[in-house]
Amino acid sequence: MKRRIDGGRLLDLTDGSLTGVSVLVDDASGRVLAVGTDLPEADERILLDGEVLLPGLIDVHVHLREPGFEDKETIATGTRAAAAGGFTQIACMPNTKPPIDTPDGVAYIRKRADEAGHCRVWPIACITQGQRGERLTDFAALKAAGAIALSDDGRGVQHGGLMREALAEAAKAGLPVAIHAEDETLSGQGVFDRGAAERLGVPESPAEAESAMIARDLLLAERTGAHLHICHVSTESAVSLVRWAKARGVRVTAEVTPHHLLLSDDVIEAADPVYKVNPPLRSERDRLACLEGFLDGTLDMVATDHAPHTEEEKRKPLLDAPFGLVGIETVFPLLYTYLVGAGRMSLAELVKRLSTRPAQAFGLTGGVLRPGGPADLVAVDLESERVIDPQQFYSKGRNTPFRGWRAAGFPTLTLCGGRVVHRIERGVPIGGR
Numbered sequence: 001m002k003r004r005i006d007g008g009r010l011l012d013l014t015d016g017s018l019t020g021v022s023v024l025v026d027d028a029s030g031r032v033l034a035v036g037t038d039l040p041e042a043d044e045r046i047l048l049d050g051e052v053l054l055p056g057l058i059d060v061h062v063h064l065r066e067p068g069f070e071d072k073e074t075i076a077t078g079t080r081a082a083a084a085g086g087f088t089q090i091a092c093m094p095n096t097k098p099p100i101d102t103p104d105g106v107a108y109i110r111k112r113a114d115e116a117g118h119c120r121v122w123p124i125a126c127i128t129q130g131q132r133g134e135r136l137t138d139f140a141a142l143k144a145a146g147a148i149a150l151s152d153d154g155r156g157v158q159h160g161g162l163m164r165e166a167l168a169e170a171a172k173a174g175l176p177v178a179i180h181a182e183d184e185t186l187s188g189q190g191v192f193d194r195g196a197a198e199r200l201g202v203p204e205s206p207a208e209a210e211s212a213m214i215a216r217d218l219l220l221a222e223r224t225g226a227h228l229h230i231c232h233v234s235t236e237s238a239v240s241l242v243r244w245a246k247a248r249g250v251r252v253t254a255e256v257t258p259h260h261l262l263l264s265d266d267v268i269e270a271a272d273p274v275y276k277v278n279p280p281l282r283s284e285r286d287r288l289a290c291l292e293g294f295l296d297g298t299l300d301m302v303a304t305d306h307a308p309h310t311e312e313e314k315r316k317p318l319l320d321a322p323f324g325l326v327g328i329e330t331v332f333p334l335l336y337t338y339l340v341g342a343g344r345m346s347l348a349e350l351v352k353r354l355s356t357r358p359a360q361a362f363g364l365t366g367g368v369l370r371p372g373g374p375a376d377l378v379a380v381d382l383e384s385e386r387v388i389d390p391q392q393f394y395s396k397g398r399n400t401p402f403r404g405w406r407a408a409g410f411p412t413l414t415l416c417g418g419r420v421v422h423r424i425e426r427g428v429p430i431g432g433r
């Protein structure tokens, strides 16, 4: 079926200009057939009201929780949430039960994602069997089954020698290694960064636990020639290390989360698990260094690290509650409002960091909206504001520290392969109706 989307404004990622155009898509080929004015009639017409058309967003760090933790999220609910957030492609982390460490596990994720049909899902498989940090998985077989990267996310690979071997094997297999950098002998039972930990009298998870492992793995990536991707960079020292490594020509890409860009541990007023995330919210100095690194390109992209947990788990006492926040349904509006709206970066640059760059870094098709390309697109309503209300999430996870924040830029239409995967009405215009 062919669909014609009228009434939108296309963002030009090269110069940031907006042009009123129609877009003709076809869900049989999954392609954009034409972009322009006076396009031919289609089987279905979708009428927008001035929303801005962007290439579908891409999130390379999502926890879908299936198999094993379906009470937190399922592939169906997580991908539906992704579509609501404007995402047409996501990569999911393998810290499920069992962990995704075999070709069958990878095939299972792909099958369930196809059945759900809300967005494209790219499995990331374990670096080590069972994420135990002892023996490597079969990288070539995992790649053949469809894994696009390797990660033991949730835990760092503690043993440097094993990590060197992993990077050498990954370089041979042609797979990026996405690291959760955390030296557990330094983080221990820590929950918050130094400031909040001392203020509230709870165990500290120090910046060095992250930065020391990033330093190690940058050197090992240089040695092996592997593509190292650094997950959720949160410290000033880590930003400096990545900047240094890039200048030396190390094959490294890095992501930053919306919460590490927008929140520091100053917001933590009580021992509240809603702020418990790994790596922890850091000092304001770290936050500003991450923002600077993001603006200058040292940190290539935003990834949400969408990590849903049940309300029951998040109501536990701080030390018992799990680490993790949801983010996939709010990342675009939050960063649009608080970075673009605040004059820190252009809309086009934000879109590149949420679509074009992740596509390039992980070798995915997409990240641009053009005739002949995939009909993966999102229309965002930049003129209306909503108040973030977790009860309205499609995700099963409600654990967000952004409850009650106002933001504009919510998606009203998401198309994946030319099919409508999300559609809502515009919200309340800024300043009321």
Ligand SMILES: NC(=O)N[C@@H](CC(=O)O)C(=O)O
Residues within 6 Å of the ligand: 063, 095, 153, 154, 155, 180, 276, 277, 278, 279, 305, 307, 308, 322, 323, 324, 325
């Ligand atoms: N980020 C988190 O705090 N939690 C993640 C694991 C991870 O990304 O390290 C989770 O799986 O819940």
Ligand SMILES: [Zn+2]
Residues within 6 Å of the ligand: 153, 154, 155, 180, 231, 232, 278, 279
């Ligand atoms: Zn992690």
Ligand SMILES: [Zn+2]
Residues within 6 Å of the ligand: 061, 063, 093, 153, 154, 305, 307
């Ligand atoms: Zn994660």
